[in-house]
Amino acid sequence: MTSTPVVGTRRPTRRRAHRTAVAWLFLTPFALVFLLYTAVPTVAALGFSLTDLRGTDLRHPLAVDFTGLDNFVRLLQDESFLRDILNTALFVAVGVPLTMVIGFALAVVLNSGIRRLRGTFRMLFFAPVVTNVVAVALIWQYAFNANGTVNKVLGVVGLAGPNWLDDPNLAMPVVILLGVWRNFGIAMVLFLAGLQAIPDDVYEAASLDGAGRWRQLRHITLPLLLPTTLMVSVLLTVFYLQVFDEPYLLTNGGPLGSTESVALYTYHQFGAGEFGMSSAASFVMLVLVALVSLVQFRLLRSRV
Amino acid sequence: MPNLSRRGALKLTAGLAVLGTLGLTGCGREDDTAVAKASADPIDDSPATGTVNVWAAQGDADVLEQVIKPFKTANPDVTVKLTLIPNADYYTKLQSAIAAGKGPDVAQFFPESQAQFLDASILQPVPDGLVAPDSFFKSLWAAGVADDVAYTVPWYAYTYALVYRSDLAKKAGVEAPATWDEVVPFFKALQGVGARRGLGADNGWDIFNGQDVAMYAWQAGGSLLTADGKWTLDTPAMVDALKYNASFFTSGAADTATPTFLDAQPYFVSGKTATMITGPWVVGQLDTAAKKDGWTASHVATAPLPAGSSGSVSFSAGGSWGVLAGGGNADASWKLVRYVSQPSTQVAQYKAYSSLPAVISAWDDPAIKDQPLLAAFLTQLKNTRTFPQVSTWQQVATRMGKEMEAVAKGTATAEKAAANIQSYAESLGTGAK
Numbered sequence: 001m002t003s004t005p006v007v008g009t010r011r012p013t014r015r016r017a018h019r020t021a022v023a024w025l026f027l028t029p030f031a032l033v034f035l036l037y038t039a040v041p042t043v044a045a046l047g048f049s050l051t052d053l054r055g056t057d058l059r060h061p062l063a064v065d066f067t068g069l070d071n072f073v074r075l076l077q078d079e080s081f082l083r084d085i086l087n088t089a090l091f092v093a094v095g096v097p098l099t100m101v102i103g104f105a106l107a108v109v110l111n112s113g114i115r116r117l118r119g120t121f122r123m124l125f126f127a128p129v130v131t132n133v134v135a136v137a138l139i140w141q142y143a144f145n146a147n148g149t150v151n152k153v154l155g156v157v158g159l160a161g162p163n164w165l166d167d168p169n170l171a172m173p174v175v176i177l178l179g180v181w182r183n184f185g186i187a188m189v190l191f192l193a194g195l196q197a198i199p200d201d202v203y204e205a206a207s208l209d210g211a212g213r214w215r216q217l218r219h220i221t222l223p224l225l226l227p228t229t230l231m232v233s234v235l236l237t238v239f240y241l242q243v244f245d246e247p248y249l250l251t252n253g254g255p256l257g258s259t260e261s262v263a264l265y266t267y268h269q270f271g272a273g274e275f276g277m278s279s280a281a282s283f284v285m286l287v288l289v290a291l292v293s294l295v296q297f298r299l300l301r302s303r304v
Numbered sequence: 305m306p307n308l309s310r311r312g313a314l315k316l317t318a319g320l321a322v323l324g325t326l327g328l329t330g331c332g333r334e335d336d337t338a339v340a341k342a343s344a345d346p347i348d349d350s351p352a353t354g355t356v357n358v359w360a361a362q363g364d365a366d367v368l369e370q371v372i373k374p375f376k377t378a379n380p381d382v383t384v385k386l387t388l389i390p391n392a393d394y395y396t397k398l399q400s401a402i403a404a405g406k407g408p409d410v411a412q413f414f415p416e417s418q419a420q421f422l423d424a425s426i427l428q429p430v431p432d433g434l435v436a437p438d439s440f441f442k443s444l445w446a447a448g449v450a451d452d453v454a455y456t457v458p459w460y461a462y463t464y465a466l467v468y469r470s471d472l473a474k475k476a477g478v479e480a481p482a483t484w485d486e487v488v489p490f491f492k493a494l495q496g497v498g499a500r501r502g503l504g505a506d507n508g509w510d511i512f513n514g515q516d517v518a519m520y521a522w523q524a525g526g527s528l529l530t531a532d533g534k535w536t537l538d539t540p541a542m543v544d545a546l547k548y549n550a551s552f553f554t555s556g557a558a559d560t561a562t563p564t565f566l567d568a569q570p571y572f573v574s575g576k577t578a579t580m581i582t583g584p585w586v587v588g589q590l591d592t593a594a595k596k597d598g599w600t601a602s603h604v605a606t607a608p609l610p611a612g613s614s615g616s617v618s619f620s621a622g623g624s625w626g627v628l629a630g631g632g633n634a635d636a637s638w639k640l641v642r643y644v645s646q647p648s649t650q651v652a653q654y655k656a657y658s659s660l661p662a663v664i665s666a667w668d669d670p671a672i673k674d675q676p677l678l679a680a681f682l683t684q685l686k687n688t689r690t691f692p693q694v695s696t697w698q699q700v701a702t703r704m705g706k707e708m709e710a711v712a713k714g715t716a717t718a719e720k721a722a723a724n725i726q727s728y729a730e731s732l733g734t735g736a737k
Contacts, residue, residue: 146559166561252392270400271393271396273699275403
């Protein structure tokens with residue numbers, strides 16, 4: 001009589017323990033990789049950002065001086081860092097909407113009209129995402145050179161092309177364009193998946209009620225796509241906040257620092273042996289990414 | 305383990321960060337001067353064994369594999385693994401590898417910008433008797449010495465001179481400029497006879513450009529660092545140097561946009577540019593760019609750099625080798641370095657890549673002595689100075705390159721740029737502890 005409750009409590013406990021153990025077993029590889037490549041470096045970077053660790057301290061990084069928030073103060077006083085924050089904001093402000101609009105437009109077109117060639121077009125538009133960025137950047141560099149393809153084409157119609165990558169006002173648009181070109185494929189594929197998840201009968205019902213294509217887009221497609229939109233916008237924002245490849249390969253941050261992003265600043269500081277400053281800058285970037293993502297989630301989630 | 309709440313996670317992260325920081329501060333800085341005095345044990349003549357990992361920057365080291373073939377033949381039990389790294393990323397990669405304890409056994413350095421590595425915690429002292437210090441150009445050997453301990457062995461030497469299209473100069477009826485005042489008119493004259501630009505300027509706006517402006521500042525009578533280690537970069541000489549460099553661009557003699565580094569030689573050969581302020585390696589490479597043997601001899605001349613108010617001064621630079629403190633095979637590493645620094649190896653390196661020897665006696669080899677175009681570089685090498693031997697020089701020079709760009713493009717005055725360079729350099733200090 002007394003044994004029943006004992007059996008009754010032991011059985012589920014063992015099962016639960018077993019399930020927890022299995023869960024941990026599956027989680028371990030991720031947890032290890034996360035610890036090794038994300039958590040430890042993040043904490044280390046925070047530690048380094050509070051010191052004067054420089055290239056000269058390479059072999060004894062544990063013997064540097066604690067300088068508190070000095071690096072952060074220096075960062076905020078560094079005109080080039082403030083300029084790089086603005087540059088990065090410009091990447092986000094122009095790059096994210098442009099990438100999303102192009103990706104969305106292509107997804108809508110692929111989802112409706114040309115169903116037969118959908119696979120081909122999807123592959124075509126997705127190609128920039130999987131193409132090696134170094135190769136692409138080299139081609140772009142030649143294309144936008146003073147004597148490059150773009151200017152040759154402009155020459156055909158009688159226009160004297162500018163020196164794109166050497167002009168502080170023109171280099172940024174070219175770099176952003178490369179970013180957009182590389183990323184609209186991701187936005188397109190995600191939007192396409194979202195569009196295909198919307199049941200056809202919703203549209204059928206709407207057209208029976210006399211809703212035109214535009215009204216369907218406004219009142220069915222866009223509201224139902226909000227979760228996808230949220231995801232795409234957060235993904236792209238995080239990407240553009242950390243933008244590195246495009247400015248590094250195309251202009252290395254020049255001319256006159258007009259295309260240097262925060263990530264590139266971090267890299268340049270590291271290259272100059274300023275490990276403390278570099279860590280501080282990377283931490284500022286981490287906080288920026290976290291803040292912006294949080295705000296986006298809050299803003300958009302309330303409407304999903 | 306309980307579920308970690310967001311607040312809990314924050315607390316944990318903050319705690320770890322504080323612990324990490326306390327760990328960092330608790331140790332205090334080591335006394336660096338105490339560790340670097342000793343030098344390593346002598347290296348004998350027995351064959352080298354084991355594996356030697358070598359890192360070098362692309363360029364002069366491209367031919368290293370071929371140059372050290374005799375070393376491998378003479379030391380059959382040694383394996384030399386050579387890794388070439390693009391120039392622009394070289395120090396960044398090396399620094400991070402050293403910091404992570406994953407550096408190679410032997411690494412190439414640049415005497416003009418290696419001061420930051422000269423520390424017993426990073427490099428091993430050059431063993432006694434490995435090489436004869438006075439067999440090298442004095443300034444190149446000195447560039448590897450810190451606190452009376454030598455850490456690097458010079459490999460090749462170079463300085464800048466004027467390389468120009470002699471055929472175009474003849475056509476225009478002009479001779480190589482001897483002073484600053486004659487420079488732009490000379491470029492313009494070459495432009496007048498068909499060259500698109502008188503000067504093919506390097507426009508990476510980085511450390512290399514910074515070194516150019518430092519050289520111009522010397523020519524204008526300036527110095528970069530006082531004897532007691534204070535930066536003097538906002539002097540009238542520096543302003544003159546920045547203006548002199550900018551005059552190439554504002555006069556239209558040079559373009560801020562092209563050629564890029566790799567285009568420099570094809571542009572020169574095709575006549576798009578008519579002059580280069582560059583190192584001796586181009587002399588041996590122009591025939592290849594022109595795809596015609598003997599093209600250089602009939603189209604090119606060299607001259608020492610035009611003199612400013614303080615004469616025709618240039619800088620001494622090149623390559624050097626160091627054995628890393630954390631390297632596993634010091635014996636074989638030093639044997640390789642010793643081999644590479646021998647006069648005969650340096651001549652072989654010259655023949656393979658036109659890198660001029662850092663060993664003075666190797667200059668007597670007919671392969672080098674009989675080259676008329678190298679005469680100007682020889683003359684110039686006799687009038688060189690060493691860049692400041694301080695660990696922050698590389699950063700300061702890079703900043704100078706950036707400020708030069710602003711002046712050349714007319715977005716900053718030379719005075720403002722010089723002031724910026726000075727304040728930046730002061731904020732960094734010289735790295736002396």
